[in-house]
Amino acid sequence: MTSTAREKPGLRMADRVYEAIRREILDGRLAPGEKITEAVLAERFAASRTPVRSAIVRLAGDGFVEMTPRSGTVVKRRTPNEVSDIYEVRALLESAAAGLAAGRCDARDLGDLQAIQSEMEAATAGSWQAEDEVVEKVSALNQAFHQKILEASRNATLADSAARLMNIGFLINTYARFSRPEIERSLFEHRQLIAALTSRDPAWAEAVMRAHILGARNSLAAEG
Amino acid sequence: MTSTAREKPGLRMADRVYEAIRREILDGRLAPGEKITEAVLAERFAASRTPVRSAIVRLAGDGFVEMTPRSGTVVKRRTPNEVSDIYEVRALLESAAAGLAAGRCDARDLGDLQAIQSEMEAATAGSWQAEDEVVEKVSALNQAFHQKILEASRNATLADSAARLMNIGFLINTYARFSRPEIERSLFEHRQLIAALTSRDPAWAEAVMRAHILGARNSLAAEG
DNA sequence: CGGAGCCTCATTGGATACAAGTTCAAGATC
DNA sequence: GATCTTGAACTTGTATCCAATGAGGCTCCG
Numbered sequence A, B: 001m002t003s004t005a006r007e008k009p010g011l012r013m014a015d016r017v018y019e020a021i022r023r024e025i026l027d028g029r030l031a032p033g034e035k036i037t038e039a040v041l042a043e044r045f046a047a048s049r050t051p052v053r054s055a056i057v058r059l060a061g062d063g064f065v066e067m068t069p070r071s072g073t074v075v076k077r078r079t080p081n082e083v084s085d086i087y088e089v090r091a092l093l094e095s096a097a098a099g100l101a102a103g104r105c106d107a108r109d110l111g112d113l114q115a116i117q118s119e120m121e122a123a124t125a126g127s128w129q130a131e132d133e134v135v136e137k138v139s140a141l142n143q144a145f146h147q148k149i150l151e152a153s154r155n156a157t158l159a160d161s162a163a164r165l166m167n168i169g170f171l172i173n174t175y176a177r178f179s180r181p182e183i184e185r186s187l188f189e190h191r192q193l194i195a196a197l198t199s200r201d202p203a204w205a206e207a208v209m210r211a212h213i214l215g216a217r218n219s220l221a222a223e224g
Numbered sequence C: 001c002g003g004a005g006c007c008t009c010a011t012t013g014g015a016t017a018c019a020a021g022t023t024c025a026a027g028a029t030c
Numbered sequence D: 001g002a003t004c005t006t007g008a009a010c011t012t013g014t015a016t017c018c019a020a021t022g023a024g025g026c027t028c029c030g
Helices: A013-027 A038-044 A049-061 A080-104 A107-125 A131-152 A156-169 A180-198 A202-223 B013-027 B038-044 B049-061 B080-104 B107-125 B131-152 B156-169 B180-198 B202-223
Strands: A065-068 A072-075 B065-068 B072-075
Touching (some): A013 A049, A049 A065, A049 B049, A080 A131, A080 A202, A107 A131, A156 B156, A180 A202, B038 B049, B080 B180, B080 B202, B107 B180, B131 B156
């Protein structure tokens, strides 16, 4: 897996820094184009430059930042075209994953997916929460849903390639992607996806997933 | 780009070490499962542990090695199934790239491809060379050919994802993939690919590329 | 007043020193 | 005899230190 670290969370400073910087980028607290200086981050996380440096190297490998040899590191900018390209490749990979999953998933997978779906619907229905919390929760569950399907494809390489792109894609305008109408659409399409997987229909699953992702791309292009 | 460094090649020790280790893995001089110790590599490359460590972190990100927190690093093993999975995803990505390239490539791209093809045929025809040299040359040209088509797809994300897999895939049994009959088949299919691109036929290009890669997977499974 | 060259300074890259954890083996105990 | 314990050496992870280089500002000249 590319970026899931489930080891004891207090041990490697480099990992904590990696996650922290990644979160700051995803949250927009580190804006695209912004310069990153190792010493500043080191002080912010109460660490030395060594683990910060290691984290930055990893982030560069994941495509979050860009290191230029002796000049410095900046958060990578992405043009609308690049974003569109990312979604295109995601559509390709994840639709293939959905098709495979339709032929390979078991009852447990389907149960997990249904559980995620239920939680997502509950989170959406809960109108007492602040909209920000809803968006955050939905975003996390959405990611879990897609991840689960990738797993169910039983092709680790495919899952990893797609997960990489998912992570990068999520740094763009989460709020536009999860406005209320978008959430409704997402819920509907996820239901379809579960139906397709349950009925073991690869072509259907593939098509729904492709439509799901390309639809997201389109709404992103319209609003972003 | 993931792993192309075209800056002045004497400046960053970390990059030189990265390339060196990567080559050793691709050449099989570092075997899958073998343990990597930073101090050893540091001495071998006349460097300190710092750049070696940086290189290892990058290699882990690229999927060449596996770091376990305080235990050590080993060259990643791949089961035949994983290899098959890699080829499956490559087929998916590169066939899509070929399809896009058919609609987007220009005369310059086609010229470059033709040049690579000619060089490859020349290398094959030259029977005075040692077989090892032929294989090495053909392997490099083959990689260049595929890379060129990825470029011509004009989708950097797609190109990067596929290139990543290509690099990983090439560490497996280069010699089986480039036995004489395989080279002949490769040359033939590359010719078809150029024809499809030249006639701007996306469906054809896509199909040929898919057949090309899945064929390679099959012959690899048969011999490896 | 504007531009080119130099110079200082901030920042990155590498080396070394140190701390902490893991593995492996030898020994003791059941 | 097998297993658990304990200890020592090795290896990784982090901190600090030093060198080298790119960037920005300042001055001097046109």
